Amino acid sequence: MLLEQLRVEKAERVRNVRLRESLIAADGTLLSRLPELPIAFVPESVHDKNGVRVGLIDIVLQIFAPNSTGKTAAEMADAGLERLARKIDPRKRNDLINKIESEMNVLVSDYLTGYLERREDGKYAPKEKYANTPNQRGAIWSRMRAWAFSEQVDLDYNFRSRDGGRPK
Numbered sequence: 001m002l003l004e005q006l007r008v009e010k011a012e013r014v015r016n017v018r019l020r021e022s023l024i025a026a027d028g029t030l031l032s033r034l035p036e037l038p039i040a041f042v043p044e045s046v047h048d049k050n051g052v053r054v055g056l057i058d059i060v061l062q063i064f065a066p067n068s069t070g071k072t073a074a075e076m077a078d079a080g081l082e083r084l085a086r087k088i089d090p091r092k093r094n095d096l097i098n099k100i101e102s103e104m105n106v107l108v109s110d111y112l113t114g115y116l117e118r119r120e121d122g123k124y125a126p127k128e129k130y131a132n133t134p135n136q137r138g139a140i141w142s143r144m145r146a147w148a149f150s151e152q153v154d155l156d157y158n159f160r161s162r163d164g165g166r167p168k
Helices: 017-026 043-047 051-063 073-084 090-111 134-148
Strands: 116-118 124-126
Touching: 051 073, 051 090, 051 124, 051 134, 073 090, 090 116, 090 134
Parallel strands: none
Antiparallel strands: 116 124
16 A cells, blocks of 8 residues: 555654754645655664665766766765754764765675776775676666565674673
């Protein structure tokens, strides 16, 4: 069933008070009356297990477009945040950039090894041997979906228990 109205769930999880209040006020609004914003990330995406990866799919696909010069993690963050990029706390923006950098390193090393590289200038760009063919685009799309929707382990998780710091 296609929804015709905006439904806001778990608004209490949004840390930005103005954004949270605006979302609550917009709950139930017809979708046709809402502005279209091409935002792939919100500052809270950094805490979402797969949110950053899903938000990166379209941005990374732009890297494979003809005549693309590649993108840095900061450029990806700004593209995903769109109009929010210069309005959020610089520390939150840097946290998002670091998360994007980490996720892109996984993508480059484990999923798109033959297609994508991180150059010395910090930009992620197609490898020289990449040919823009339907088969390669399909392979990239398939691998990116596998990457974006794979289960991830949070390496910062504290596995120690309170009883002497030994794992359970």
